[in-house]
Amino acid sequence: MFANDPSKKISFTRCIRDGDLVIVYERHDTLKAVKVCEGSVLQNRFGVFKHSDWIGKPFGIKVFSNKGGFVYLLAPTPELWTLVLSHRTQILYIADISFVIMYLEIVPGCVVLESGTGSGSLTTSLARAVAPSGHVYTFDFHELRAASAREDFEKMGLSNLATVAVRDIQGKGFPDEYCGMADSVFLDLPQPWLAIPSAGKMLKQDGILCSFSPCVEQVQRSCETLKSNFTDIRTFEILLRTYEVQEGKLDNSQGEEGVPLGMRPCKRRQRSSEGSNVLENSTSTVVMARPCSEAKGHTGYLTFARLKCVS
Amino acid sequence: MSENIHQIQSDCIQNSRVTWEGCSVLLDINDGDRLVFARLSAGAKLKIGNKNCSLQPLIGCAFGSVFRVETGTGGEPYLSIFNPSVKGNNIQDIGxxxxxxxxxxxxxxxxxxxxxxxxxxxxxxxxxxxxxxxxxxxxxxxxxxxxxxxxxxxxxxxxxxxxxxxxPKVLLRRPFARSICEAYFKKYPSRIGFLRVDALSLLLSMANVSANSDVLLVDMLGGLLTGAVAERLGGVGSVCNTYLGSTPYPMDIVRIFNFNNEICKRYFSNQIPSYKVCSLWGMFENQGIVRSSLDDLSSTQNGSQEQIAEHKDSGNMKSSISDQISSPVSMEEISIAPENGISDFSHATISPVTKSCRSLKAGEKAQPEVIKLWKENGFTSLIIAAPDLNTWRLVKDLLPLLSNSAPFAIYHQHLQPLAICMHKLQIEKMAIGLQISEPWLREYQILPSRTHPCMQMSAFGGYILSGIKINSSN
Structure with missing residues (x-):
């Protein structure tokens, strides 16, 4: 899936092959992961797409159905995967994910422990960050969920970077074999404070822990527990505001009745044409941006802490 | 098998947890009151309060260690390691x-x-x-x-x-993209184009930067972006830093990161090639788009044209920045710096670096075969942070160098240039999945019965336009 396998790396010459995982892009909010299979077809509202038509074509290409409908075929990335994965649990999205990777100071070669695995949305990004020589060990107490995640990582070619195991981390802690091995630990558990002491044992000195919790009561309890062995305890909330862009037609005439609403944003435009006293009665076009009306109001609190350095 | 890898990795300098002589560090004095980037050497000194302390005791210590200024028997001040666990936890008592x-x-x-x-x-x-x-x-x-x-x-x-x-206490921290970005954002945000750490992390994710990537960059943020990308590559892959005009943009911040040093080279002589950082002139010339891009972008048109001719004649690729840290950054200058907390951040630590950068001639040259590979395969990511250039023109010129289906992310502290760029990309059908996003980051005070958002927050961290390049040939 990712750059850890150079043979799968995208390039001008890299074409879609039988067995590749592709992301079928219909619209910005309608995407699907498909494993290319010679004799197979993809059927959606745009018609029937033959996989055999895709093989040998470059990534990023527009392909057509029997009815003339089209989709784009993209190479998978963790960001796209987050949009297409099947939600077995509530998942983390790009804002939280990118912040976690940065704040946990994960770089190639790091060893990262994660629990729970959930739907594996964060895990794929963790794997990308530790590649090519590091490793992510992720744990979930739900057997089926772990199996599905393992299957997913296999499909994406991440098996050499991420290992899924079934284990109740809240109850049993992380396995002893990782003691003092982890550069970072990520917890997304209902009662993270139960796993924090074990996480502390796993971390290298000055290693960083992150706990994701949707409720502030959970954060409060985690922070209480963190105080004994951790320092630099900080809690954040990160949200993303998105903007929509459109070209608006603005009426430049002034002082007339029934001025359309679109009039408002064009004040600057009027000022700039002050020099000419010819009243422009034509309309002009301007590209304008406004925040999208809907957004996530809350995902969770991210609490970070560094293992105290005892020297 | 994995054990083995981890062992090797822990020896890698980028992820080292212990300082060494010549290592770059971030010194956090009194919980962020003062932030100083320093290079550890036997002779390096730092002025804390009215005392001049040698940084020698910090060499060979674990990152995360805390030091206190103590007075020796002869009255001379020195930094001594301080074990915080000795002292009780006051906050807990309060609770x-x-x-x-x-x-x-x-x-x-x-x-x-x-x-x-x-x-x-x-x-x-x-x-x-x-x-x-x-x-x-x-x-x-x-x-x-x-x-x-x-x-x-x-x-x-x-x-x-x-x-x-x-x-006063001195906390020894690793100079990572996170801490470097935070330090600059806190003290000198304009030098990094007001790029907040969460926006930086989004840029890296949205552009799918990882080991093995070939990243095309326009970094007008002092080298922060270049350093952050190189950090994510871990020495595998390449960064191509391009610029318009005759002089490369300053890259001083790259030197703060602990990239390739002697030890690292010894361990990874084969695995870690130096980051390839070069100018794109050659590519522009060969693709014949140099005029279209320059005529409009450069205000000093004539100069630029001559520059191109020069490059053509020599037939050489010019490296825009050198291979990493080979310059000794003397800490002596820190002690001379005015002692008013904030300013030493700039004068003492940044300026000496700048000097050495200028005196240093380009190190690693982009080899012709690397350039050939870039041209044949295309880049796998594109990140632009060029507040002073016309965003759309730049994207129009650079996007064709990107391999199909490759993601890109463009940073700007103003919305309008990105809005125009996004609109054009839509019209020209050059990309899909286009989105302008703005991260919002809020920190909380978490205390028993006293939990609330922090009173002060940064209200703005930048806008990002992201998308995926599509194959527009059909």
Whole structure:
């Protein structure tokens, strides 16, 4: 899936092959992961797409159905995967994910422990960050969920970077074999404070822990527990505001009745044409941006802490 | 098998958890009051308060260690490692006694400067007798007539305030993209184009930067972006840093990162090639788009054209920045710097680096075969942070160099250039999945019964336009 396998790396010459995982892009909010299979077809509202038509074509290409409908075929990335994965649990999205990777100071070669695995949305990004020589060990107490995640990582070619195991981390802690091995630990558990002491044992000195919790009561309890062995305890909330862009037609005439609403944003435009006293009665076009009306109001609190350095 | 890899990896310099001579560090003095980037050497000195301390004791110490200024037998100050676990956890105590505290308040406190009976003379005398910072703080508390009447929270505040003055602490931190970006954003945001750490992390994710990537960059943020990308590559893959005009953009911040040094090279002579950083002139020329891009972008048109001719003649690719840190950054200059907290961040630590950068000729040249590979395969990611250039023109020129289905992310501190760029990309059908996003980051104070968002926050961290390049040939 990712750059850890150079043979799968995208390039001008890299074409879609039988067995590749592709992301079928219909619209910005309608995407699907498909494993290319010679004799197979993809059927959606745009018609029937033959996989055999895709093989040998470059990534990023527009392909057509029997009815003339089209989709784009993209190479998978963790960001796209987050949009297409099947939600077995509530998942983390790009804002939280990118912040976690940065704040946990994960770089190639790091060893990262994660629990729970959930739907594996964060895990794929963790794997990308530790590649090519590091490793992510992720744990979930739900057997089926772990199996599905393992299957997913296999499909994406991440098996050499991420290992899924079934284990109740809240109850049993992380396995002893990782003691003092982890550069970072990520917890997304209902009662993270139960796993924090074990996480502390796993971390290298000055290693960083992150706990994701949707409720502030959970954060409060985690922070209480963190105080004994951790320092630099900080809690954040990160949200993303998105903007929509459109070209608006603005009426430049002034002082007339029934001025359309679109009039408002064009004040600057009027000022700039002050020099000419010819009243422009034509309309002009301007590209304008406004925040999208809907957004996530809350995902969770991210609490970070560094293992105290005892020297 | 994996054990083996981890062993090797822990020896890698980028992820080293212990400092070494010549290593770049971030010194956090008094919980972020002062942030100093320094290079550790036997002769390096740092002025803390009115004391000049050698940084020698920091060499070979674990990152995350805390140091205190102590006074030696001869009266000379020195940095000594401080073990925080020795001291009880004050905050926890506060939490426990909190209910008993609710009856106390500040109704009888009068601010008349008479509460403290110790004079400056007394304190100096204590120092002469070899009292530690902590002992002075305790003495101040014992001699404060109002301390007992304060609430536990304001007692703690008082203690911290005195500690900062009489027992300053120095926290040794790793210079990672995170800490470097945060330090600049806090002290000199304009030097990094007001790019907040969460926006930086989004850029790296949205552009799918990882080991093995070939990243095309326009970095006008002093090298922060270049450093952050190189950090994510871990020495595998390439960064191509391009610029318009005749001079490369400053890349000073790259030197703060601990990339390739002697040890690392020894361990990874084959695995870690130096980051390839070069100018794109060659590619522009060969693709014949140099004029279209330059005529409009460069205000010094003539100069630029000559520059191109020159490059053509020599037939050489010019490296825009050198291979990493080979310059000794003397810490001597830190002690000369004015002692007012913030400014030393710039004068003492940044300026010497700048100097050495100028004196240094380009190191790693982009080899012709690498350029050939880039041209044949295309880049796998594109990140632009060029507040002074026309975004759309730049994207129009650079996007064709990107391999199909490759993601890109463009940073700007203003919305309009990105809106125009996004609109054009839509019309020209050059990309899909286009989105302009703005991260919003809020920090919280978490305390028993006193949890709330922090009173001060950064209201803006930048806009990002992201998308995926599509194959527009069909």
């Amino acid at each position: 426990d006694c909190q209910t008993a505290d609710e009856l106390r308040d500040n109704r009888v406190l009068i601010d008349d400067n008479k509460a403290q009976s110790l004079t400056g003379e007394d304190i100096n005398e204590m120092r002469r007798q070899g009292a530690t910072g902590d002992e002075i703080v305790e003495a101040l508390i014992a001699n404060s007539s109002t301390f007992e009447k304060k609430t536990l929270f304001s007692q703690e505040k008082y203690r911290i305030k005195k500690q900062k003055k009489y027992a």
